[in-house]
Amino acid sequence: MRERTAPRRGGGSLPVVLIGAGKVAHAAHLRAIRDLPHTVRLAALVESDPERVAAVAAAGFPEVPVCGTPAEAVRAGARAALVCTPWWTHRDVVLDCLDQGLPVLCEKPVSLDPAEIDELLAAEEKAGVPVAAGYMKxxxxxxxxxxxxxxxxxxxxxxxxxxxxxxxxxxxxxxxxxxxxxxxxxxxxxxxxxxxxxxxxxxxxxxxxxxxxxxxxxxxxxxxxxxxxxxxxxxxxxxxxxxxxxxxxxxxxxxxxxxxxxxxxxxxxxxxxxxxxxxxxxxxxxxxxxxxxxxxxxxxxxxxxxxxxxxxxxxxxxxxxxxxxxxxGHTGFGGQLVAWARSLTEDAAPPLxxxxxxxxxxxxxxxxxxxxx
The missing domain is CATH 3.30.360.10 (Dihydrodipicolinate Reductase; domain 2)
Incomplete structure (x- = not known):
């Protein structure tokens, strides 16, 4: 297990890397992050599509470092990962995040394959940081x-x-x-x-x-x-x-x-x-x-x-x-980000x-x- 990169308890707003800037990121998560500046902070972006990168900058995040991997995002200051890539990529992306000691909030479905979920459960236990599911409802x-x-x-x-x-x-x-x-x-x-x-x-x-x-x-x-x-x-x-x-x-x-x-x-x-x-x-x-x-x-x-x-x-x-x-306007996406940040930074907060x-x-x-x- 790598050195723990998870956020410190009581450490203020949660610095996150957004991995994947597609539909759900723009339609829900980015605007929720903008609404919650004291809870969640976009510290890095992992996205290879130039149009999507430019769209994130235009959405109010012009200075966010664009990275190629979760490891680069950790070096840029990210301490948790919001995974919004297509569902069939989740297994590999979440495993990469856990290898860096990053707690994860992964959009649903996390996986449709029970064998993959078992693999993620084992990796989560080894990493010692949690994987939360994007059940925003x-x-x-x-x-x-x-x-x-x-x-x-x-x-x-x-x-x-x-x-x-x-x-x-x-x-x-x-x-x-x-x-x-x-x-x-x-x-x-x-x-x-x-x-x-x-x-x-x-x-x-x-x-x-x-x-x-x-x-x-x-x-x-x-x-x-x-x-x-x-x-x-x-x-x-x-x-x-x-x-x-x-x-x-x-x-x-x-x-x-x-x-x-x-x-x-x-x-x-x-x-x-x-x-x-x-x-x-x-x-x-x-x-x-x-x-x-x-x-x-x-x-x-x-x-x-x-x-x-x-x-x-x-x-x-x-x-x-x-x-x-x-x-x-009070959607589950905003409540989910608040609950996720609290679960990682407050000792008494319930898990997701x-x-x-x-x-x-x-x-x-x-x-x-x-x-x-």
Whole structure:
């Protein structure tokens, strides 16, 4: 293990290297970093594309050193790494960061291959610094309230439903990008190779596509939320799969799990390119309450999460509704950066979702991909 380069406790703003300056970096992370100057500081950039390098400078970071490797970024002053490269590169990039002793916040999916995740877990233990997963929805206060309510009502839970309408189209982020976003298209060859390793050679193109997009690329976020609700209950999704389906020529994918005889979990992702707005709904039904969480696009700043909790008293024949929402612009990306920085600089701060959760989530969605009808 190399000499530890992680930030000192109580060391002020966290100096980070941004590795990869593509869509998610420009649409979310860079603006969050600008909003949090006393929490996170961009100390270095690892990016080989000149257009993207210039775009980072124009986005308010003209003096940030541009480096070729995490090792160079450490010499430039970085003490943690924000990994925003394409998902199929994450294994190599995270391993390079851990070799330099850099704690990592890696965009999702960290990996879609359980073997790679096991390799990262071993490297994390050897390096002695944590790898956090980019489950930014977990840092939205309205989502946190939803999870807290569901955990309290879990003994009486009957159903959890996830429903996503996703344009998954350039117009979702075009207004946030300094250059034209890439069009929706087939997975590039390195991604196809990674999917073959993850699913096996016998999995055909339809399964690989569903795994990369609807299951591993999107629903894995909500699977993580469901796992957060089930935490400590002895219930799980992996090994409790009832069925998984594709429809609309692969535009839709749906999964049903039964964690125990009293509870089912249904999750669907539907790609609808003509829709102008992303829509996500999670509904938790218990014996005497229903909690409904609606989430906008993770890149939207003019919308926010809304939670309705309906409860009723059968004896009194009375019902009540509580509603919670956040101010527009209060996205999970900002909360995630704050939580990450605190987890690395404050002794009492809780850890972020890490590789153990990534492995649990990946096993569940991979099992669904392999069982797709």
């Amino acid at each position: 977990r840092h939205d206060p309205v989502v946190q309230r939803f999870v807290t309510h569901c955990r309290a009502e879990l003994p009486a839970a009957r159903r959890i439903v996830v429903d996503i309408h996703d344009p998954n189209a350039p117009h979702q982020v075009a207004h946030l990008m300094p250059y034209a976003p890439a069009p929706f298209g087939p997975q590039p060859p390195p991604a196809e190779e990674a999917l073959r390793r993850a699913l096996g050679e016998s999995a055909g193109p339809a399964r690989r596509e569903a795994y990369a997009r609807g299951l591993g690329g999107s629903l894995i976020h909500q699977v993580n939320i469901v796992h957060a609700i089930l935490e400590g209950s002895g219930r799980a999704l992996y090994g409790r799969l009832l069925h998984a389906d594709r429809w609309a020529d692969g535009a839709g994918v749906g999964v049903r799990w039964r964690p125990d005889p009293e509870l089912v979990v249904d999750a669907t992702h539907l790609r609808v390119p003509a829709h102008r707005r992303y829509r996500e709904t999670l509904e938790f039904t218990a014996a005497s309450s229903v909690a409904t969480l609606t989430l906008p696009s993770p890149y939207a700043r003019d919308e926010s999460a809304t939670l309705h909790i309906d409860t009723w008293d059968e004896a009194a024949a009375l019902g009540a509704r509580g509603t919670w929402t956040a101010e527009p 979702p890490g590789l153990a959760e990534v492995r649990r989530d990946t096993l569940a969605v991979r099992e669904a991909a392999l069982r797709l009808a």
